[in-house]
Amino acid sequence: MNRSAASRTAVVSRDSSSGSVADFAAAPALPSGEAVANLEAGLRGEVVRPDDAGYDDARSVWNGMIDRRPALVVRCADVADVRSAVAFAREHGLPIAVRGGGHNVSGNAVCDGGVVVDLSALDGVDVDADRRRVRAEGGVTIGALDRATQAYGLAVPQGIVSETGVAGLTLGGGLGWLRRRHGLSCDNLVAVELVTADGQQVRADEQHHPELFWAVRGGGGNFGVVTAFEFRAHPVGPDVFVALVFHPWDGAASALRHWREWQADAPDEVSSLAVLWHAPAIEQIPQAYHHQPVLTFAAVHTGAVADGERELDAVRGNGAPIADLSAVMPYTEAQQVFDEDYPAGLRYYWKSRFLTELTDEAVDVLMELTESSPSPHSTLDLWQLGGEMARVSTEHTAFGDRSAPLLLGVEANWEDTADDDACLAWARRAHRAAEPFSTGAEYLNFPGFLEEGEAVVRQSFGTNYPRLVAVKNQYDPANVFRLNQNVTPDAPR
Numbered sequence: 001m002n003r004s005a006a007s008r009t010a011v012v013s014r015d016s017s018s019g020s021v022a023d024f025a026a027a028p029a030l031p032s033g034e035a036v037a038n039l040e041a042g043l044r045g046e047v048v049r050p051d052d053a054g055y056d057d058a059r060s061v062w063n064g065m066i067d068r069r070p071a072l073v074v075r076c077a078d079v080a081d082v083r084s085a086v087a088f089a090r091e092h093g094l095p096i097a098v099r100g101g102g103h104n105v106s107g108n109a110v111c112d113g114g115v116v117v118d119l120s121a122l123d124g125v126d127v128d129a130d131r132r133r134v135r136a137e138g139g140v141t142i143g144a145l146d147r148a149t150q151a152y153g154l155a156v157p158q159g160i161v162s163e164t165g166v167a168g169l170t171l172g173g174g175l176g177w178l179r180r181r182h183g184l185s186c187d188n189l190v191a192v193e194l195v196t197a198d199g200q201q202v203r204a205d206e207q208h209h210p211e212l213f214w215a216v217r218g219g220g221g222n223f224g225v226v227t228a229f230e231f232r233a234h235p236v237g238p239d240v241f242v243a244l245v246f247h248p249w250d251g252a253a254s255a256l257r258h259w260r261e262w263q264a265d266a267p268d269e270v271s272s273l274a275v276l277w278h279a280p281a282i283e284q285i286p287q288a289y290h291h292q293p294v295l296t297f298a299a300v301h302t303g304a305v306a307d308g309e310r311e312l313d314a315v316r317g318n319g320a321p322i323a324d325l326s327a328v329m330p331y332t333e334a335q336q337v338f339d340e341d342y343p344a345g346l347r348y349y350w351k352s353r354f355l356t357e358l359t360d361e362a363v364d365v366l367m368e369l370t371e372s373s374p375s376p377h378s379t380l381d382l383w384q385l386g387g388e389m390a391r392v393s394t395e396h397t398a399f400g401d402r403s404a405p406l407l408l409g410v411e412a413n414w415e416d417t418a419d420d421d422a423c424l425a426w427a428r429r430a431h432r433a434a435e436p437f438s439t440g441a442e443y444l445n446f447p448g449f450l451e452e453g454e455a456v457v458r459q460s461f462g463t464n465y466p467r468l469v470a471v472k473n474q475y476d477p478a479n480v481f482r483l484n485q486n487v488t489p490d491a492p493r
Helices: 033-041 055-059 079-091 142-150 166-171 210-216 249-264 305-316 360-371 387-391 417-433 454-475
Strands: 046-048 072-075 096-099 115-118 125-128 133-137 189-195 201-204 225-232 239-248 270-278 293-301 327-330 347-355 379-384 406-414
Touching: 033 046, 033 079, 055 072, 055 115, 072 079, 079 096, 079 115, 079 189, 079 225, 125 142, 133 142, 142 166, 166 225, 189 210, 201 210, 210 454, 239 249, 239 305, 249 270, 249 293, 249 305, 249 360, 270 305, 270 360, 293 305, 305 327, 347 417, 360 379, 360 417, 406 417
Parallel strands: 072 115, 096 115
Antiparallel strands: 046 072, 125 133, 133 225, 189 201, 189 225, 239 293, 239 327, 270 293, 270 379, 347 406, 379 406
């Protein structure tokens, strides 16, 4: 699939609506050249300054809406570099942004006037196939993790775009094609290694720093720089069955109601999406439907291929689809089906709602919103939840309540800066329109610029929020790590 021929050069215009991030970028006192030189002298990696030739590349992130200018980018070569970068930023009172894959839609991987701790070079993956354990460093992408684990017939639950960083996705929960069979990414964490706000390196697991380990499983980057993750892996593949079916708009409402009933009883091996958007201009779709509203069903069955074909026949055979691109493919390819739809440099603004149900009224609302979208690249995505991820109790991880049967992702995706206002307004209207059907919580990996601030963070963590504050009080009382979906300590100091 290819939604756009957009440029892959990130950072195309300055963002002035980045919510809480801007609050911490207010003219910090920049360190002297001597201080920066001393920092660099102690690193194995490198420091990129604003006047260096590679500065624009170093500060670029995936979302073209984000155009921030850090004082320094520290490209860390090892954990000692991370500790030095954190200590330097604290000493000089500078904001800290942490870059793993740089895919967070809010642009939290870069900041104005502060220090970017860039983990891109920490990209090692070690697989212990006998124990089904995988250690992935903080700069690893989903694609790299998949390639390493599939060499042994294993997979770690991760997201559905392979260029996404493992770190940010996992810390915020982690929804992917294995969510219903093996849970969220954070559910499969065995341990983390992280650098805390005071510059110490610690290992957190069930026996060591157990409250910190609880908090990083869904609590975001609030508690330190995670330099390595240890995951539980599962036998998957090498081939899986993927359903990808496009329905014309005149049959979309009926097809969506059919999917609603089908997905409620689907086996755990199936994870599916219903996507309301506009058809891409690809040869597999008749030209008459290009850029017209369509409904797409995407599903992956991660069990036996023959079982997958049989189980997904019900959703493939419904209605009169205009294209059926379903196929058997390697799991690594299934993980890349949507990659081309999310190029670096496109402009992105996302919101979300956990839904209590998909009523006929909700279907009508989603249809109208799709018809009124100002960009053909924007989507309304319905994620089927339940299965294994829902069997984990609310209090077991920081992620919170898992009872919602569906997640609505509101994705405003567009190319031209002239469309900024219209696309932002559409996403916010869609977010408001979905509220009557929602639990009130949001998936904190999908925020726009989090204009709602602390209120949405509190509501999304629910009953887990006070416990998260207690962990924050212990490990980051000065709120050093605040450029995220922030959990505010009781008395920052």
